[in-house]
Amino acid sequence: MANPEPILKATGLSARYGHVEALKSVDMHVEEAELVAVLGPNGAGKSTLLRAIMGLVETGGTVHFRGKALPRHDTVAVASQGIILVPEGRGIFGPMSVAENLQLGAYRLQGGKGEYERRQARVFELFPRLKERLSQVAGSMSGGEQQMLAIGRALMADPKILLLDEPSLGLAPRVMTEILEKLRVLNEQGLPIVLVEQKAPLALKLARRAYLLSLGRIVAAIDPREVQSHDELARYYFA
Ligand SMILES: Nc1ncnc2c1ncn2[C@@H]1O[C@H](COP(=O)(O)OP(=O)(O)OP(=O)(O)O)[C@@H](O)[C@H]1O
Numbered sequence: 001m002a003n004p005e006p007i008l009k010a011t012g013l014s015a016r017y018g019h020v021e022a023l024k025s026v027d028m029h030v031e032e033a034e035l036v037a038v039l040g041p042n043g044a045g046k047s048t049l050l051r052a053i054m055g056l057v058e059t060g061g062t063v064h065f066r067g068k069a070l071p072r073h074d075t076v077a078v079a080s081q082g083i084i085l086v087p088e089g090r091g092i093f094g095p096m097s098v099a100e101n102l103q104l105g106a107y108r109l110q111g112g113k114g115e116y117e118r119r120q121a122r123v124f125e126l127f128p129r130l131k132e133r134l135s136q137v138a139g140s141m142s143g144g145e146q147q148m149l150a151i152g153r154a155l156m157a158d159p160k161i162l163l164l165d166e167p168s169l170g171l172a173p174r175v176m177t178e179i180l181e182k183l184r185v186l187n188e189q190g191l192p193i194v195l196v197e198q199k200a201p202l203a204l205k206l207a208r209r210a211y212l213l214s215l216g217r218i219v220a221a222i223d224p225r226e227v228q229s230h231d232e233l234a235r236y237y238f239a
């Protein structure tokens, strides 16, 4: 059977910060309901790739979403199509409450109260702890709880595809596993996900496909089923 049209497709995507060319003609795609990992060492360009998709950096090349070219300098327009980024460092508003952070995620909501509550119920089902902590100041929560809030806030925007930048950063292994398990649930519900991770073995447990970035280029497309050992993964990294 032929592959369906990718939901997201970047072609010749490049990005620069002044003189630094951080992303060099990257081709990547995500199919419907797929979880795709983007791996690579520090400075490889992983965050830049997500920022480039969102139109947050100056880019060359194209990004198509459901077959239509995305605007390149209008992040609000990109997000309003349901392409939602959970940034590195989570980007939650520390002085605000959990409830207020969730509200911010739904700022474009037009479906009224019923729709708001439907989305919030989905978030609470996934992260019951957020429901218990609604009035807590977000900045006073643990790292894992803050990551849950960041994902919860993204879900309040009713994403059609979720871009996650190192959700495991700074978390204890047990918390990390818990968060990744939630991502698996979301993906099994049909949500396409791009998961940027430095911790390759974790990401490969979830991903159907993975791209390896190095110095701004995709240097390998990895089928997680074919990566049998850490040694093999290391070969990809240091090839
Ligand atoms: N705002 C910026 N100004 C200048 N250079 C930048 C900026 N942001 C990133 N870079 C450079 O672009 C390159 C790619 O950075 P990027 O943050 O995308 O890497 P990364 O793979 O996400 O790394 P990490 O795993 O450390 O998060 C690096 O060389 C970095 O120094």
Ligand SMILES: [Mg+2]
Pocket: 046, 047, 048, 088, 165
């Ligand atoms: Mg990064």
